Amino acid sequence: MPRDPETDWLSAAQQTLDTMTLSPRAAHRGRVEEIGDGVAMISGLRDVGLDEVLHFSGGQTGFARVLDPDQIGCVLLDGTTQVEAGDAVYGTGTVVDVPVGAGLLGRIVDPLGRPLDGKGAITADTRMPIERAAPAIIDRDLVTEPVQTGVVVVDTLFPLGRGQRELIVGDHSTGKTTLAIDAIMAQAHSDMICVYVAIGQKSSSVRRAITALQTAGNFDRCIVVVASAASAPGLQWIAPYAGMTMAEHFRDAGQHALIVIDDLSKHAATHREIALLTRQSPGREAYPGDVFYIHARLLERAAKLSAALGGGSLTALPIAETVAGNLSDYIPTNLISITDGQIVLDAALFHQGQKPAVDAGLSVSRVGGKTQAKLLRTAAGTLRLDYAQFLELEVFTRFGGMPDGRVRSQLTRGARIREALRQDQHTPFRLADEVALMMAVQAGLLDAVPTSAVAAFRAGVPARLDQQAAAQVQTITDTSTLDDTGHAHLLDVLNAYAETFAVQP
Missing domain, CATH: 1.20.150.20 (ATP synthase alpha/beta chain, C-terminal domain)
Structure with missing residues (x-):
């Protein structure tokens, strides 16, 4: 007598139910109230912490940026086209983290550590949060070892040291990125690992920078983090923190790293955009009141560690853009006060053919000759x-x-x-x-x-x-x-x- 398929299915379902252990399960679930321009306003997640990763029912992710009593301002890390009002949102209890380790060397990734170069998945030693505390004063050592940038005007007049934070500032198209890329290329035969972070840059500009690094012969000791102008604002916002975490891994292992952040003016503009969309109170030039703090806590992570902690170092070369050479603008003055000196590029010198167009009068290294090679x-x-x-x-x-x-x-x-x-x-x-x-x-x-x-x-x-x-x-x-x-x-x-x-x- 032939077997009844429906009976077999019911029997299998009954066996599955008999072996299941049914118990209550708690889930932090909220609801999208508004969505637009990369920011979602969410209700119902009362226990979410600051910078906690949130998952949307459509598969997108974001992180909680603003915690109000009634709503949460969530910055999306993916596109917003598939997120709609009424969608379910779930808390994860974790913060944004990125892969770190030698598996990232020679790779081009986005701020979440996802590969962009088509070379397959990233093999990471571990994952670390993008927000980490800066080393304490007692954990730091004096900045005495030089960083040879290979740029004559910098190495002779404004020498840099391992663990220093030197701002590169100037008008649009005056050679800021070129100067930073040259500093990375000069490490081809040094023991420094280099991280280049592109924030809000045109794809063509990023492609030129990557091509220059690949032809320099030391790309296998570089990490490129790209959050282009077409990327979600959330990715652009976390990019410098992600790059800093990737570089810190090598510093904490007793190695030496150099990070270039290109550039923090665009990062500040993204921060302002997110702040206004999440209805934070605007301040000077519509920037929120914490715009100084977000960059200070980022750049303070660059340091030379004491011998007891391995003696590793992390040198930062942040880039900022001025308008008509105005160094007294809000963001440039903030960054100048945070860093240990600035290399100022002058548009007039650039157009006269003096390249690099370094203004010797306005540029300064506040570490100075202490790090310069004695022979030089x-x-x-x-x-x-x-x-x-x-x-x-x-x-x-x-x-x-x-x-x-x-x-x-x-x-x-x-x-x-x-x-x-x-x-x-x-x-x-x-x-x-x-x-x-x-x-x-x-x-x-x-x-x-x-x-x-x-x-x-x-x-x-x-x-x-x-x-x-x-x-x-x-x-x-x-x-x-x-x-x-x-x-x-x-x-x-x-x-x-x-x-x-x-x-x-």
């Missing part, structure tokens, strides 16, 4: 003072008149200094190249070289050193020192090289 500091000597005097004298000589011999020599030397400080993008110099260039300038070897030929001299220094002073280059690379014999030999090589460019009488 000796070679540079009074370079900054000489250059400042040249810029002042140059202004006065524009009014006419024939300067005396001493002033003419200062103008001659200053013009060579300015040319020596120029540098093509994505061509970082080694420490030995910078030392040699400064020795040539300060010893007056370029005074007889036409100003128009200094660029060719500067570009040819690395190859000439490799050919005729390879032992000295290796010594400088290994020990950052040079004895008297090596110093004399290096000067002879530079003098002979400069004579090939000098004007013959």
Whole structure:
């Protein structure tokens, strides 16, 4: 007699019910009241904590940003097209976290650690929350080790140290990102791991930056976190915190890391947008009152740890954009007061062809010579003072008149200094190249070289050193020192090289 399929199904269902343990289950459930522009107002979740991850019935996620007595302001981390008023929302009891570890190296990810490069899933050591407390004062050490950026004007005039926070600030399209990318490229042969965070940037700009990093040869020691202009505001908001957490993992393991945040002006604008949509009280320029705090708590996480904690370091290069060179604007002044110095890029210098367009008068490193390589500091000597005097004298000589011999020599030397400080993008110099260039300038070897030929001299220094002073280059690379014999030999090589460019009488 054939078996009845319906009877078999009922029998199987009965067996399943008999083996099930039925018990009550609690779930934190709320309801979407309003939705728009990446922000959802939710009711019914009274026990949700600040920054707690929330799940929507359609599969989207967000985090609680504002906790009012009657409603919760939730910032979505995905698109809003599938979220509607009336949808169910569930609390998770966890905060936003990201994967960390060596599995992220060489990868391009979004602020949640999801891969964007098509290379498969991320293999992470663990996951850590994006919001972490900054190291206590007692856990920090002095900032004394240099960070060689490969940019001559920075390394000689405004040296950076491991654990420092140096702001790069300037108008739109003045080379801020290029300067930061050059600093990352210069770490190709160092022990520093680099994290580049792009916030609200155009896809074409991000693509150019990634291409430059990939051609530098050290991309396998880099992590790129991308929250483009087309990303949800929530992703743009958490991007710098996610990148900082990824970099902190290496710092806490006793390694050294460098993070570039490009840029915090756009992050502040996103914070203002979210604050206004969640009905927070606006303050100056419509920014909420905590706009200083969100950046202070972020950048304070960059530090040099004490030897007891492994001696690791995290150096931060945040970027900010000004309008018409106005450094007294709200966000730039906030960031200047938080960081340990600023590198100011001037639009006028940029359009005159002085690249990098660093304003030597407004830029400063508040750590300064304490971190500069001693050999480079000796070679540079009074370079900054000489250059400042040249810029002042140059202004006065524009009014006419024939300067005396001493002033003419200062103008001659200053013009060579300015040319020596120029540098093509994505061509970082080694420490030995910078030392040699400064020795040539300060010893007056370029005074007889036409100003128009200094660029060719500067570009040819690395190859000439490799050919005729390879032992000295290796010594400088290994020990950052040079004895008297090596110093004399290096000067002879530079003098002979400069004579090939000098004007013959």
